[in-house]
Structure formats: structure tokens, C-alpha cells
Amino acid sequence: MAEKKRFLLRINEDLYAALEKWAADDPRSMNAEVEYLLTDVMKKAGRWKEGRQDTDAARTKSDEPK
Numbered sequence: 001m002a003e004k005k006r007f008l009l010r011i012n013e014d015l016y017a018a019l020e021k022w023a024a025d026d027p028r029s030m031n032a033e034v035e036y037l038l039t040d041v042m043k044k045a046g047r048w049k050e051g052r053q054d055t056d057a058a059r060t061k062s063d064e065p066k
Contacts, residue, residue: 009034 011019023033042048 019033020030023030026033026036028036039048
């Protein structure tokens with residue numbers, strides 16, 4: 001697995017609280033939830049090139065093998 005990049009993210013308290021609840025509902029860590037949401041948006045916007053590896057956090061239930 002490739003090493004992950006680190007960066008500081010500053011967001012307002014209300015957004016953080018909403019993300020924290022959403023992550024707990026899935027259940028994912030906050031980091032995994034943010035990564036999942038960003039990857040999902042990138043795919044929907046057509047900015048995620050085919051062939052790139054999805055992270056474990058970014059996989060959806062429809063992506064999982066049956």
C-alpha cells in the first residue's frame with residue numbers, strides 16, 4: 001500500500017460535528033470518511049482517472065466483490 005500524504009485541514013465546528021456523526025454512522029474514522037467523500041465527489045465530477053486505486057476507505061458497498 002502506498003504511503004498516504006498528510007495535511008492540515010481547518011473546517012468550522014458545525015461541519016466537523018456533522019462529519020463526525022456521519023463517520024460514526026457508517027462506521028468509519030473521520031479520516032476515512034473525508035477520504036471516502038472526496039473520492040466519491042472526484043468520481044462523480046469525472047476527475048478520477050480510471051485505473052487509479054481506490055483506497056479502502058473510498059470503496060462503497062457497490063464496489064465490493066459479490
